[in-house]
Amino acid sequence: MYNHAPIVSIVLPVYNGQKYVKESIASCLNQTFTDFELIIVDDCSQDQTPAIINEFAQMDSRIRVIRNKQNRKLPTSLNIGFAQARGKYHTWTSDDNVYAPAALEEMLGFLASYQNTDIVYCDFVKADQKTGQAREWIVKDIDYMGRGNPVGACFMYKSEVFNAIKGYDEGLFCVEDYDFWLRVYRNGFKFSPLHKRLYIYRCHGDSLTETRKEQIQAMTLKLNENHFRELAAGKTQAMLRDADLWPTTPINPSLHQKKVAIWGWWQGENLGDNWIKKTLARFFPEAVFIDTREHNFEKYDFVICGGGGLFIRGVIPPWNKLPQVPFGMLGLGAEFAHPDDNARELAAKAEFFYLRDDYSVACMGVDPSARSYDLTFAGPLPTNSEPDFNKAFFVWRDPDKLFAYPDFEKYIGVDGDYTTWKTKLSGEFSRVKEDNFSTKQCGIEQLVSDCGFVISARYHGIVAAIQRGVPCIGIDLCPKIRSLMREAGLEEYCLKPGETGPLCHLIRKAKREHLDIRKKQSAYCSKARQAVLGHINSCVTSINNSMRRQTDPDMRKARCEANNGYLSMSLS
Incomplete structure (x- = not known):
């Protein structure tokens, strides 16, 4: 073990990583910058991982090995490793990923040149082990934070960052890194991107990213919501204004x-x-x-x-x-x-x-x-306070101007044009207003202002209905309509081709369940507007x-x- 405090501390947590950990350790030891310590935290592996890392430790005094007596999961292992870190700068890597030889040197050089920067993060290569393909991943500006993790897989930060944030949240397994960066961001530390490819990120079926994909996506969305709530509460510079549609950061x-x-x-x-x-x-x-x-x-x-x-x-x-x-x-x-x-x-x-x-x-x-x-x-349309279910708005497609025109027979069982639909709808509503959404006479606000029900073959007809808070039937003419209805929790009110019987049934069902529909529409509008x-x-x-x-x-x-x-x- 090093007798002096190294410049950089690398933490490498590993659990049953025998397949790739050799390459990961070797990429650390082969760095052009050599004044570092490598702290390997073995999270109670049950394969050949302990033997592999012990062999490396015997060959290189810069390696320190910590073995957990029981499996503690990634965020706890990171905290255990960094609690032993002595370096001025911190980073960590995964047991299945690989540093470029000059990664530490490049990141340290950047931090030395831009001393106001607390965290540097870099582009990397995503290597798909299944297809054999590799593609470049260019990291985004830090202002992307809150929409997703802009930092990515390759980074270095000053040790005071970790000390100020108090480490990783041990209750957020799988999204501990994103939560860490969100807290660092909200505490005012400065991030800077370095657009050099300094890391290979392996994509394979056994990685946490793949095996916990749905869990990661759900938890990431929750973190984003919490992040925006913090911003909106004024704990940092507000990025949202509920009462104002103008951006908080105007173009200079x-x-x-x-x-x-x-x-x-x-x-x-x-x-x-x-x-x-x-x-x-x-x-x-x-x-x-x-x-x-x-x-x-x-x-x-x-x-x-x-x-x-x-x-x-x-x-x-x-x-x-x-x-x-x-x-x-x-x-x-x-x-x-x-x-x-x-x-x-x-x-x-x-x-x-x-x-x-x-x-x-x-x-x-x-x-x-x-x-x-x-x-x-x-800036959504104002909500209709009390929808009048006797008045419907039918949004259709013009076959002379638009390529995607519905085969009406697939939807209502008889051939015809939009007038056939209008006739059928007249049996459910006392008044049916129709438009093909390509008119220049008025805007969407006017078209949907006094209607209590919308039946639409156009995407923005459904968008307008959701914003107005009126029950709607989406004619499943193209996937984006189905996608929108599903995201808003309204997929059951989508009229699909070949289902010619349910139109009237769907209309009556939506009328009966209008309060639940409006509640879902309101929740979707709020989430969408915030994002x-x-x-x-x-x-x-x-x-x-x-x-x-x-x-x-x-x-x-x-x-x-x-x-x-x-x-x-x-x-x-």
């Missing part, structure tokens, strides 16, 4: 003398997209709206891609040719599943990347942390940071060095 006009553009499906006469445009205009009042036919991005300082249900194959090609213009993607929705690796590449390059529903996240194959909600929830406001604030901060990087020569230099300093890494 001095940072962009040219233009911020919002690129979307504005050339259409889609009322839903116009609603999104109106919402975005409130948050980005100086932005220029350009439609998807324009690909001349060079004249803008920053481009936001955000226009609701953009067809993914229509979005990807022009962005593949995008010059070096900073961009972000906000509130996108995938119409139909077009799996495309380019979407994941765009997510990695974007300053921010938010999709509006689970379906879009799944079909684009991006990380679940990119999940958001429809942008219109940032979207937080995401928009994060986006504004990212735009400001991007502008700052463009105008600050030191930051430009640091970014250039980072881009030129990527390591070539592979697994044998």
